[in-house]
Structure formats: C-alpha cells, structure tokens
Amino acid sequence: MTGTLIALISILVGIIAANGFGYTVKKYSFGIMGNTIVGVFGSVFLIKxxxxxxxxxxxxxxxxxxxxxxxxxxxxxSALGGVVGLILAKLLYNKIN
Structure with a gap:
C-alpha cells in the first residue's frame, strides 16, 4: 500500500460512515449527495x-x-470525522435556518 491509497481509503471510509449515519439517523441526513460531501470534508479535516x-x-x-x-x-x-462532520453540519444548518 502506498500513502496515497491509504488516504483514499480513509476518505472512502468517511463517506461510508457519514452516509450510514445519515441513513440510520434521519434527523441528521442531508441526502446521499450532501452526506457524501460532508463525509469527505469531515474525514479529511479530522485526519489532517x-x-x-x-x-x-x-x-x-x-x-x-x-x-x-x-x-x-x-x-x-476517519469514520468518526465523517459522523462528527455530519452532526456539526446539521447543527449549523439548523442554527442558520
């Protein structure tokens, strides 16, 4: 494995975690595309x-x-970053609206 492959795998895990959490807890869901975007950014931010x-x-x-x-x-x-990113994004979304 190379470092780049590990980075891509960790981003994929963040996407899967955010979509899985959004699917199980509908309160925090932004839909598939929204959960995917939040999962990428949450995963990358926490991993960095x-x-x-x-x-x-x-x-x-x-x-x-x-x-x-x-x-x-x-x-x-990475999975934790996707889930926490989704929760924080939903809290920010509710605060703005």
Whole structure:
C-alpha cells in the first residue's frame, strides 16, 4: 500500500460512515449527495488534524514498513470525522435556518 491509497481509503471510509449515519439517523441526513460531501470534508479535516500525532498515511507506511495499528486508528478516526462532520453540519444548518 502506498500513502496515497491509504488516504483514499480513509476518505472512502468517511463517506461510508457519514452516509450510514445519515441513513440510520434521519434527523441528521442531508441526502446521499450532501452526506457524501460532508463525509469527505469531515474525514479529511479530522485526519489532517489527528495526523499531526503520527497517524497520517505516510507514517503508516514508515520506510516501506506497514504499521497495522496506525492504519486501524486512521480508519476509526476517519469514520468518526465523517459522523462528527455530519452532526456539526446539521447543527449549523439548523442554527442558520
């Protein structure tokens, strides 16, 4: 795996988490397209800020040595970023309207 592939996988996990959460909890849903957009931005934002601690894709592939625990943490944080992004976007949407 390369760092770019890991980054794409973590973005995909954020999209799936946001759409899954929006599907199960209709209160926070923006529809498929809205959930996808919020999932991308929430996932990327949380991964970028959490990646400073050493969980970014290039730290996972440390000198061509694969660290599985960092990958699992990266995927969990990415899913959490999609869900939290969806909740925050809905709260902001309700506050504006």
């Amino acid at each position: 800020s959490f990646g400073r601690l050493g969980f970014d894709p290039w730290s996972i592939m440390n000198n061509e040595d694969f660290v599985g625990l960092r990958l699992v943490i990266n995927i969990v944080v």
